[in-house]
Amino acid sequence: MADLLRRLLRTPQGAIGVTIVICIALLVALGPLLAPYSPEGLAPLNLYKPPSAAFWLGTDQYGRDIFSRLLHGARATVVMAILATSFGTLAGALIGTSSAFIGGRVDEAVMRTIDAIMAVPTLLMALLIVSTLGKSSTNAVLAIAIASTPGMARITRSVALAVRKQDYVRAAIARGERASFIIWREMLPNVIAPIVVEWTIRIAFAVMVFATLSFLGLGAQPPAPEWGLMVAEARKFMHLSPWMILWPSLAIATVAIGFNLLGDGLRDALNPRT
Amino acid sequence: MSLAYLLRRIGLTAYTLLVVSLIVFGVTQILPADAAAVLLGEAATPDQLAALRIRLGLNDPLWTQYLRWLGGVLRGDFGTSMRTGQPVAATMLEALGRSLLLAALSITLMLLVAVPLGILAATRRGRASDVAIGILSYVGVSVPEFVTATIVLLVLADWLQLLPATGYVPLTENLAQGLKHLVLPTLTVSVILVAHVARMVRSELVDVLHTDYIRAARLKGLPERRVLFTHALRNALLPTITIVALDVGYLLGGIIVVEEIFAIPGIGRQLIVAIQARDLPMIQAGALIMATTYSLANFAADMTYAALDKRIQYG
Numbered sequence: 001m002a003d004l005l006r007r008l009l010r011t012p013q014g015a016i017g018v019t020i021v022i023c024i025a026l027l028v029a030l031g032p033l034l035a036p037y038s039p040e041g042l043a044p045l046n047l048y049k050p051p052s053a054a055f056w057l058g059t060d061q062y063g064r065d066i067f068s069r070l071l072h073g074a075r076a077t078v079v080m081a082i083l084a085t086s087f088g089t090l091a092g093a094l095i096g097t098s099s100a101f102i103g104g105r106v107d108e109a110v111m112r113t114i115d116a117i118m119a120v121p122t123l124l125m126a127l128l129i130v131s132t133l134g135k136s137s138t139n140a141v142l143a144i145a146i147a148s149t150p151g152m153a154r155i156t157r158s159v160a161l162a163v164r165k166q167d168y169v170r171a172a173i174a175r176g177e178r179a180s181f182i183i184w185r186e187m188l189p190n191v192i193a194p195i196v197v198e199w200t201i202r203i204a205f206a207v208m209v210f211a212t213l214s215f216l217g218l219g220a221q222p223p224a225p226e227w228g229l230m231v232a233e234a235r236k237f238m239h240l241s242p243w244m245i246l247w248p249s250l251a252i253a254t255v256a257i258g259f260n261l262l263g264d265g266l267r268d269a270l271n272p273r274t
Numbered sequence: 275m276s277l278a279y280l281l282r283r284i285g286l287t288a289y290t291l292l293v294v295s296l297i298v299f300g301v302t303q304i305l306p307a308d309a310a311a312v313l314l315g316e317a318a319t320p321d322q323l324a325a326l327r328i329r330l331g332l333n334d335p336l337w338t339q340y341l342r343w344l345g346g347v348l349r350g351d352f353g354t355s356m357r358t359g360q361p362v363a364a365t366m367l368e369a370l371g372r373s374l375l376l377a378a379l380s381i382t383l384m385l386l387v388a389v390p391l392g393i394l395a396a397t398r399r400g401r402a403s404d405v406a407i408g409i410l411s412y413v414g415v416s417v418p419e420f421v422t423a424t425i426v427l428l429v430l431a432d433w434l435q436l437l438p439a440t441g442y443v444p445l446t447e448n449l450a451q452g453l454k455h456l457v458l459p460t461l462t463v464s465v466i467l468v469a470h471v472a473r474m475v476r477s478e479l480v481d482v483l484h485t486d487y488i489r490a491a492r493l494k495g496l497p498e499r500r501v502l503f504t505h506a507l508r509n510a511l512l513p514t515i516t517i518v519a520l521d522v523g524y525l526l527g528g529i530i531v532v533e534e535i536f537a538i539p540g541i542g543r544q545l546i547v548a549i550q551a552r553d554l555p556m557i558q559a560g561a562l563i564m565a566t567t568y569s570l571a572n573f574a575a576d577m578t579y580a581a582l583d584k585r586i587q588y589g
Contacts, residue, residue: 112286116293119569120561123527124545128301128561131549208418212531215420216546231420238428245428249421256416 007269014265020258028078031071039072039225040064048241058243060234066247073225073248078255080141080220081206087145089199092152097187099153100160101179111157117150126209130218137226140219144206155198159191166190193270201263204256211252227252279580287573294565295347298558299340347562353555357548362559366541370563372442373529373540379456380463380525381518388468389511392475396510397502399480407472414469419531423462427535430458440537459536463528467521474517479510512583519575526564 008014027034036056043063051058057066099110120128122144129143163169164187172182211228213219220226222233227248234244314322327333331342346353352362395407431439437457445452482488483506491501530542537543541560548556 112289113293115286116290117297119290119294119572120297120565121523121526121568123530124561124564125297127530127545127549128298128557131552131557132301132304204416208416212418212420212527215418216531216534218549228418228420231424235424238424239432242428245424249417249424252421253413253417256418257412260412260416 004269008265011265011268013261014269017258017261017263017265020254021262024074024078024255024258027071027074031074035065035068035071037065037068039069040223048237048244050241051243057247058241060230060241060244061237066230066244069225069230070227070247070251073227073230073251076137076220076224076226077207077211077228077252080137080226081144081210082203084141084144084210085148085199085203085206087141088148089152089195089202091145092149092154093156093188093191093195094183095149096153096156096158097160097183097191098179100157100164101183101187103164107157111154114150114153118154120147122147122151122205123209123212126213127216127218130213135218135221137214137220137224140210140213143213144209147209148202148206152195152198152202156191156195159194160187163187163190197263197267197270200259200266204259204263207252207255207259280577283573283576287569290569291566294569295344295562296340298561298565299343302554302558302561303336303339343558347559352559355548355553355556357551357553357556362555365556366544366559366563369539369541369544372538373533373542375445376456376459376463376529376533376538376540377525379460380467380528383460383464384467384471385518387464388471389475389514391468391472393479393502393507395472395476396479396483404476407476411469411473414465415473417465419462419466419528420535422465423458423532423535426458426461440535442536442538455536455538459532459538462532462535463525466524466528470521470524471514471517475510475514478513479506482506482510512579515575515579515582519571522568522571526568 005018008018041064043059043065046055046059046063047061049055049059049063055065055067057070059065060069095110095114099107125147126140126143129146130139133139133142169182169186172186177186210219211226211231214226214228215232217232220229222229230248231245231252234241234248238245311318311323314326331339334342343353350363352366354360355362355365358365391407391411395404398404427439430436438451438455439458441455443452443455488501488506491505492498496505526542529540530545532538533540533542534546541563544556545560545564547553548560
C-alpha cells in the first residue's frame with residue numbers, strides 16, 4: 001500500500017490527482033462545518049453581491065452565500081456520483097467475473113447482450129431511466145449506476161478471462177469448490193486493480209452526468225445546493241452576475257479533473273511494466 | 275475481410291438493434307404514468323379513461339403491444355405524439371436532419387483540430403507543447419458540455435457580441451445567418467471530442483513510433499517527415515476510426531445538452547421536451563433513433579477498419 005502510494009506520487013498526474021481528491025474528501029467530510037452561512041438562508045438585503053470579504057464567492061438571486069452552497073453541495077454532487085459509480089461497478093464486476101468463469105455459450109450470449117446494451121449512450125440511458133422513475137437525486141443515482149454497469153462488466157470480463165486460466169482457479173475447481181466461492185474469493189480479488197482504475201475514472205464521468213441531469217432539471221431539485229442545478233439556476237442571471245455561474249462550473253470541472261488524473265496515475269502505478 | 279466476418283457483423287448489429295428496441299420499449303413501459311390519463315388530463319372520467327385504454331390497446335399483453343409498436347417502427351410509423359397530436363415520424367425526421375448537420379460539423383471540426391494536435395504532441399513528446407496539449411485535453415474531457423456551452427455563450431455572444439446566442443435559422447432560408455447560429459453549438463460539442471481524440475492519436479502514434487519498422491525506416495535514412503506521414507501515421511490513425519465511432523456516444527449526449535441550451539429544434543431537444551411532457555411515443559422514437567445511429571456508426575467503423583487493415587484476417 002505504501003509502495004503503491006509512492007509509485008502514485010512519482011508521476012505528476014498521480015500527485016496532482018491525489019492532492020485534488022484528498023481536498024475533495026475533506027470538503028465532503030467537513031464542508032458543512034466550514035461553511036460561514038446556511039446554504040438555504042435567504043438574505044433579501046444581499047442579493048447578487050459580487051465576491052467580497054463577507055461573501056467570498058458572492059451571493060445569488062436570493063442572497064444565499066455561494067461559497068456555503070458549494071461546500072454543502074459537495075455532498076449532494078460528489079457523494080452521489082461515487083455512490084452511483086460504486087453500485088454500477090459492483091454489479092458490472094459480478095456480471096463480468098461470472099460470465100468469464102462460466103465461459104462458453106453463456107459467456108458469448110451475455111457479452112453480445114452487454115455490447116447491445118452499450119449501444120444506448122450513457123446519458124441517453126440515464127435520461128430514459130429518470131423519465132421512467134421520475135426526477136430526483138436518488139433516481140439519478142440509480143440511473144447512472146444502471147447505465148455504467150455494462151461497461152464495467154465488459155472490462156472486468158476481459159481481465160477475469162486471464163485470471164480464469166491461472167493455476168489457483170483451476171486448483172479451486174479441482175477441489176470441487178462452489179462456483180460462487182470461486183467467483184467471490186478466488187477471482188474477484190485478482191481482478192480488483194483494473195476495476196479500481198476504471199472506477200476512479202468513471203467517478204469523473206458520473207460527476208459530469210449527474211450534474212448534467214440536474215442541469216436539465218431531471219436530477220436534484222431546488223433548493224438543493226447541487227452544483228449542476230446551481231449552474232442551471234444561475235443561467236438566467238449570467239449577464240449581470242457571471243460569478244454565480246462561474247464557481248459551480250469550476251467546482252464540477254475540478255472534481256472531474258481530479259478523479260481523471262487519479263485514475264490515470266493509478267493505472268501507471270498499478271502497471272507492473274513501468 | 276471475409277464474407278463470414280461481414281455476415282457475422284451484420285447479424286450482431288441486427289441483434290443489437292433488437293435489444294435496443296426491447297430496452298427502449300421496456301424502460302418506457304414501466305412508466306408509472308398511464309398514457310390514457312396523460313392524454314385526457316385531470317378531468318377525465320373513469321369511463322372515458324377505460325374507453326381510451328381500449329382504443330390505444332393499453333389493456334393488451336405487453337408482448338402484443340411491443341410487437342405492434344415494433345411493426346409500426348419497421349414500417350416507419352412511430353405513432354402519434356401525445357403532446358402535439360402530430361405524427362412522430364415526420365417531426366423526428368425533420369429534427370434528425372438538424373441534428374445530423376450539427377453532428378457532421380462537429381465531427382469535421384474535431385478531426386481538423388484533434389489529429390494535428392495529436393501528431394504535434396506525439397512528435398514533441400515530453401516538451402512544452404506536448405505537456406500543454408496534455409493539460410488542455412485533461413481539462414477538455416473534464417468539463418461537461420453544459421458548462422462549456424455557458425462559457426462560450428457568456429464570452430463570445432454576450433461580452434464580445436461576435437455571434438448570436440441561441441436559436442436556429444434553416445440554412446436554406448439564410449445560409450450566412452444559419453451557419454452563424456451553428457458556430458457556438460458546434461464549438462461546444464467538439465471540445466470533449468477534440469480532447470479525447472487528440473489524446474488517443476498521440477498515444478497510438480507514440481506506440482507506432484517505437485516499433486521496429488519505424489526504426490528501420492529511420493536507419494534507411496528516410497527524412498523524418500516521410501517516416502511520420504507515410505509510414506507511421508497510416509497505422510496510428512487506424513485505431514482512431516474505432517475511437518471516433520465510440521465517441522459518437524459522447525457526441526449524442528453532447529447534442530442532447532447543446533440543442534437544449536442553444537434552442538436548436540433537433541432530436542435531442544425533442545427528446546428532452548418529450549421526457550418533460552411524458553410523451554411516450556416521442557421518447558421511444560428519439561431514444562431508438564439515437565441508439566440506432568450509434569450502432570450503425572460502430573458497424574461502419576468496424577467495416578472500414580477491416581477493409582483498411584491488411585494485417586489481420588477477420589474470420
